[in-house]
Amino acid sequence: MKRESYVDKIFTIVNYFLLTCIGVCTLLPFLIVIKNSLITPAASGVSIFNFDDIFKYVTLDYYKYIFKGSSPIIRALGITIFRTIIGTLINLLLTALTAYPLSKKSLPKRNFFMGVFFFTMIFNGGLIPTYLVVRSMGLIDSVWALIIPSALNVYYMIIMRTFFESIPEEIEESAKIDGCSDLRILFNIVLPLSLSALASLGIFYAVGHWNSFLDAVMYINDRNIWPMQLLLREILLTSNVNEQLNISSSVLEATPPPSSLIAAIIVVTSLPIISVYPFLQKYFVKGVMIGAVKG
Amino acid sequence: MKSLESKKLLLIKYKYLYLMILPGLIYVILFRYLPMVGIIISFKDYQIFKGIWNSPWIGFNNFRMLFESTKFYEVFRNTLLISVYKIIFGFPAPIILAILINEVRNELFRRTIQTVVYLPHFISWIVVAGLMGGLLSPNDGIINNIIKTFGKEPIFFMGSPKYFRSVLVFSDIWKEAGWGAIIYLAALAGVSVELYEAAILDGTNKFQRIVYVSIPCIMPTIVVMFLLRISGILNAGFEQVFSLYNSAVYSVGDIIDTYVYRVGLIETRYGFSTAVGLFKSIIACVLVIIANSFTKRISEESLF
Secondary structure: OOOOOHHHHHHHHHHHHHHHHHHHHHHHHHHHHHHHHHEOHHHHHOOOOOHHHHHHHEOOHHHHHHOOOOOHHHHHHHHHHHHHHHHHHHHHHHHHHHHHHHOOOOOOOHHHHHHHHHHHHHOOOOHHHHHHHHHHOOOOOOHHHHOHHHOOOHHHHHHHHHHHHOOOHHHHHHHHHOOOOHHHHHHHHHHHHOHHHHHHHHHHHHHHHHHOOHHHHHHOOOHHHOOHHHHHHHHHHHHOOOOOOOOOOOOOOOOOOOHHHHHHHHHHHHHHHHHHHHHHHHHHHHHHHHHHHOO | OOOHHHHHHHHHHOHHHHHHHHHHHHHHHHHHHHHHHHHHHHHEOOOOOOHHHHOOEOOOHHHHHHHHOHHHHHHHHHHHHHHHHHHHHHOHHHHHHHHHHHOOOOHHHHHHHHHHHHHHHHOOHHHHHHHHHHHHOOOOOHHHHHHHHOOOOOOOHHHOOOOHHHHHHHHHHHHHHHHHHHHHHHHHHOOOHHHHHHHHHOOOOHHHHHHHHHHHHHHHHHHHHHHHHHHOOOOOOHHHHHHHOOHHHHHHHOOHHHHHHHHHHHOOOHHHHHHHHHHHHHHHHHHHHHHHHHHHHHOOOOOO
């Protein structure tokens, strides 16, 4: 190994320093909100680094409070978990079913079908016409409005197709000779070979469902089926200086939510998805790359 | 020319494959193509009780109204300005980040920093709006605490037209720069080691190798990503603006998407709102097609 030059050494030190700063800046907003959700305001004079004293002020009361009784938080979390799990399963099923035939170069009229799907990526009917279609199907104020209108993402379908195309044809050929139908080949041979693609698209879809709120804003008026994101939005709006949306009967009726309660709700809204992604890192990195090479 | 007979045979041979496409096809027809038919309401005076088909035609009235309203120009200008600021300040961010991360040799540090910078991508803009409270609040936000220690007046960032666009740009960089770096990291990983070795033999330092080897090697990726970003210039960030804005900053923060939403769903002016949306869709579509033809010319690979 060649000895590092003076300039290189400085570069390395500066680089580590910069990246550490970037990392700290990225985490800072999360750390603040976690601190606010765990420490009583009585600790305001105590430094966070005063470990002897600060732990006296740590409390889980805010978390207990927001989950108390038949809290709207529990219901909203339930809706979010439901749409995330069921929605993602439907997404993956539809994505695989659509992508598989389109990955077959021999399929007659393949380009025509590709075009039909592809065109929806560059042009769309817009917000109101889509809303009217969803409404005419009677989906307004139904949980299914959060799942069915986004049942397939054409971009992810094309990523899946690219992945299917990379699977050697011979594997399927032999099964075909044994008399397997296309459907059985997909489910018994192709999908088990595509677990990494399913994992990466699965996390894309799941994150989308967990974090989505525009569909709920448009299609769900009934607050009993609000997902977590929408509930959080309402809580943020009612305690903020936002005179526009002054909705009666605050979600937490007894007390107007102090900043600590809001902090706890923010943590509850983001923690589930944040605690999952580091373990799936290699999959989603792969998914981004397949999508970039050929989208 | 294929005979009808052989076409039938093909259909039988591929019937399962066609059956598999069917659900996806029905989905796009119902939720993507049917709304395109619904665009006709932008040429109509939509009345709820008459529905799409029986509402009276009014020709280009909605579009005339659109071009005559000063609000539309304000919204269009906001959309472009916010997008351009995001491109100027935000586009280089993931590239710089990827180059810095690529120079890290310590595996643990590298993995840790990657995991950390990907984190904000996984939370919603609503949560970001919540986090901003702790950061930017005029009372006890950390930024304003710093401003106060310098003896200056605290700034109400979220409610001040002067700072709102900057809030949008910075929060966008904070949330998406790490995620955006993935693609450049992949491109950097593909740069051949021999090029670096040759550069080392030439006596270059690390900084020179970044400028003369790394950046030129990932230039095609940068150009393609840039074109893609330009073609999406009318998407200034619907979810972001929707989560962060309030009536105090409409004059600088209201973009086409949020305007379409408010006029359409809150004021229920369906025809007019659809006209605004259509105007955006058509420009966006043309931009994507132009960007793609450029991409084709630059790299063999095209976006589609």
